[in-house]
Amino acid sequence: MLSLDCSRVSPHLDSRAIDAASPLALEALRSLVRREGPGAGMLGWLDLPGTDARDAARMADWGKRVQDENDCLVVIGIGGSYLGARAAIEALPGEARFPVLFAGTNLSPEYHARLIETLAGKRFALCVISKSGATLEPAIALRLARNALAESAGARDASKRITAVTDRDTGILGATAAREGWQTFGIPRNVGGRFSVLSPVGLLPCAAAGIPVADVLEGARTELGRSTRIDASNDAVRYALARHLLHERGAAIEILSTFHPELASFAEWWKQLAGESEGKDGRGLFPASAVMTTDLHSLGQYLQEGSRRLLETFLVAAAPRADIVLDRAGADDDGLDYLAGRSLAEVNRCAFEGTREAHADGGLPVVTIEMPSITPDSLGGLFVFFEVAVAVSARLLGVNPFDQPGVEEYKSRMCRLLGKPQTP
Numbered sequence: 186m187l188s189l190d191c192s193r194v195s196p197h198l199d200s201r202a203i204d205a206a207s208p209l210a211l212e213a214l215r216s217l218v219r220r221e222g223p224g225a226g227m228l229g230w231l232d233l234p235g236t237d238a239r240d241a242a243r244m245a246d247w248g249k250r251v252q253d254e255n256d257c258l259v260v261i262g263i264g265g266s267y268l269g270a271r272a273a274i275e276a277l278p279g280e281a282r283f284p285v286l287f288a289g290t291n292l293s294p295e296y297h298a299r300l301i302e303t304l305a306g307k308r309f310a311l312c313v314i315s316k317s318g319a320t321l322e323p324a325i326a327l328r329l330a331r332n333a334l335a336e337s338a339g340a341r342d343a344s345k346r347i348t349a350v351t352d353r354d355t356g357i358l359g360a361t362a363a364r365e366g367w368q369t370f371g372i373p374r375n376v377g378g379r380f381s382v383l384s385p386v387g388l389l390p391c392a393a394a395g396i397p398v399a400d401v402l403e404g405a406r407t408e409l410g411r412s413t414r415i416d417a418s419n420d421a422v423r424y425a426l427a428r429h430l431l432h433e434r435g436a437a438i439e440i441l442s443t444f445h446p447e448l449a450s451f452a453e454w455w456k457q458l459a460g461e462s463e464g465k466d467g468r469g470l471f472p473a474s475a476v477m478t479t480d481l482h483s484l485g486q487y488l489q490e491g492s493r494r495l496l497e498t499f500l501v502a503a504a505p506r507a508d509i510v511l512d513r514a515g516a517d518d519d520g521l522d523y524l525a526g527r528s529l530a531e532v533n534r535c536a537f538e539g540t541r542e543a544h545a546d547g548g549l550p551v552v553t554i555e556m557p558s559i560t561p562d563s564l565g566g567l568f569v570f571f572e573v574a575v576a577v578s579a580r581l582l583g584v585n586p587f588d589q590p591g592v593e594e595y596k597s598r599m600c601r602l603l604g605k606p607q608t609p
């Protein structure tokens with residue numbers, strides 16, 4: 186079960202202020218649960234943890250078949266169409282044993298040239314994920330990867346190795362998939378990209394990697410029950426309130442710091458979730474992240490003594506799933522014998538606790554979110570916890586959490602520069 190510790194937000198924020206504001210946050214949560222308020226038509230993500238067991242089994246079977254017939258899977262998608270899958274796959278190296286590569290996340294010629302080189306001579310399948318079916322980056326990657334697949338598998342076999350995850354009723358990708366006979370999975374119309382990790386968008390790549398999707402969904406269901414309780418002790422609501430009230434008191438940046446490098450991509454998923462949901466109307470915390478202890482040797486100085494317009498949220502796991510105990514050396518020539526018999530988990534824990542104390546003493550408000558261990562079910566719970574918390578704090582901010590009008594700006598300028606024909 187996740188736990189939240191807001192005791193170190195003081196003196197920047199009094200815990201009584203969180204209590205006093207909780208009726209507002211609970212009202213925001215109530216309106217979400219009742220499917221009301223700004224963006225009410227995009228609340229289908231609240232149903233995803235309850236995905237039918239047969240649908241979960243269908244995704245698991247698909248993953249098994251991909252594993253049996255291929256050396257690797259290439260997932261093509263960008264933004265909400267890949268960040269959740271990558272977060273889960275990297276967070277669960279014990280489960281995710283089958284190679285999954287990601288493409289369509291950039292327009293770099295070097296990256297794509299190397300990808301095509303890597304795929305040469307391999308048996309691979311493609312899973313293209315795009316809700317709109319019209320995003321340039323995955324469309325270009327798909328065109329390149331389809332050619333590579335046709336060369337290695339032959340045109341007829343290639344079609345059997347392509348799966349499309351899209352809104353089946355709109356967009357060019359759904360039409361192409363139907364024409365070419367590709368297998369398809371749908372993205373519910375009422376689920377936006379960054380809230381889609383628990384749909385086939387996130388779960389199919391997980392299934393191919395070897396992650397038990399039923400466990401992810403079970404953890405998500407349990408956490409959904411906790412996070413949607415209309416109760417002032419609800420941790421997702423308290424976290425939403427802490428970050429919202431600190432933002433009102435001048436915090437401009439929230440940095441999500443973890444001591445588990447395997448959560449680095451989870452932080453990238455969270456950055457999109459928070460940034461696209463809240464960064465509107467000149468408002469919202471800028472989401473940043475740090476992976477410790479690596480970044481203590483680059484960002485540590487700033488976090489300790491730089492601008493104090495920061496909130497630091499630590500995301501940690503109590504028990505690692507693998508550990509190493511340090512031996513006593515023959516001659517104590519590295520001066521580390523005082524650590525002999527102690528585990529790396531203990532050393533890492535002391536690094537976390539020491540850092541948290543130092544940063545709080547240095548004047549940063551600090552929040553801690555702790556999970557028991559990084560497992561498929563706890564990860565499912567973590568996705569839901571942050572989705573609910575971000576939706577509530579965006580509603581507190583007075584913005585629609587579920588749109589992203591600003592993302593269109595770069596696209597229209599890029600398309601004009603590329604001379605894309607105007608659609609009538």
Ligand code: PA5
Nearest residue numbers: 264265266315316317320378379
């Ligand atoms: O959260 C979002 O809606 C976006 O990040 C989209 O996921 C991203 O732009 C990709 O869009 P699409 O899935 O339509 O290709």
